[in-house]
Amino acid sequence: MIQAAVKVDIDECEESNGGCSQLCNNLPGEFVCSCKSGYEIDESDGKTCLDINECKDSALSWDCEGGCENLIGSYRCLPSTEGILVAPNQTLPEDNGVFSGTIVCKPGFEQSADGSECKDINECELKDKDPKTGRITQRYCEHIYENTKGSFRCHCPEGYNLLEDKQSCAMDGLPSSPKNNTIKDVDKTPIVETPCGKSCKVVKRCQHPPNGKVQCSAHPHKLSFKWNCLTTCNPGYVLQGPEHSTCYPSGRWEGAEPNCHPESRTEIITLSCSKTCPQVSYNTASLH
Incomplete structure (x- = not known):
């Protein structure tokens, strides 16, 4: 018997x-050495782990805007001087990246959590909440945002052009822009006029609905050319759509457009007859 x-x-x-x-990985008939994060294997012997200098590779230290300091097995970002408003009683960072004094940030920047640098504010993420309705709207751009260092840009979709406020959009062929960010309650529909030539047009902002x-x-934020509007209906009519809504200078409502429709009422009509008559309900809206 052979075994x-x-x-x-x-x-x-x-x-x-x-x-x-560092790490040894056993395999069938062999083994392989590997390294922890922040290290790489020395190809000359296949066993020794060498520190990776992340600061020499921007792909590894992409999050460092103000400089990079290599550490054994890791790295750290140095505070950025970008966005700092330097006052007479302030100094720029020393070589070790430590600030002396309190820093003040330029517009469009805010202090980091540790107070060591000024971080760009992403205006695309800023929103405003109406204290009365709870509606949340974008603070600046009506349509498309582009965040930049210390600022932002607004863009419009195809078929629209950017107005002079650099935030709102209007349909092509309507050269209009808001004069200010205040609309008074008047019986006539508020309009926006543009100083232009003989072909000047006007754009009606969100109009009064029929029978309403x-x-x-003005919008709560001073830099936003939007308007908070309240829609009410005449007696005998009921509102369909939001009571509180936002109006853009282009004449477009944000969300559903409010409308006033005839009120549907149920009345009790008593018929005159020789015997006891049943009470009959009629929808008076259908009789008009």
Whole structure:
């Protein structure tokens, strides 16, 4: 009877970690050395782990805007001087990246959590909440945002052009822009006029619905050319759509457009007859 020889794998990692300076990975018939994060294997011996200098590779230290300091197995970002408003009693950072004094940031920047630098404010993420309705709207751009260092840009979709406020959009062919960010409650529909030539046009902002009235006031944020509007209906009519809504200078409502429809009432009509008559309900709206 012939018996086959059974091969038993030797775990090289059990003895002196296989000679690996950090990690030893046992495989059938062999072993491989590897390294922890922040290190790479020395290809000359395949066992020694060398520190990676992340600061020499922008792809590894992409989050460092103000400079990079390499550490053993890691790195740290130095505070950025960008966005700092330097006052007479302030100094710029020393070589070790530590600021002396209190820093003040330029417009469009805000202090970091540790107060060591000024971080760009992403205006695209800023929103305003109406304290009365709870509606949340974008603070600046009506349509498309582009964040830049210390500022932002607004863009319009195809078929629209950017108005003079650099935030609102209007349909092509309507050269209009808001004069200010205040609309008074008047019976006539508020309009926006543009100083232009003989072909000057006007754009009506969000109009009063038939059998109703719109009252608008300035948006809470001074840099936003939007209007918070309240829609009410005449007696005998009910509102369909939001009571509180936002109006843009282009004449477009944000969300559903409010409308006033005839009120549907149920009345009890008593018929005159010789016998006791049943009470009959009629929808008076259908009789008009």
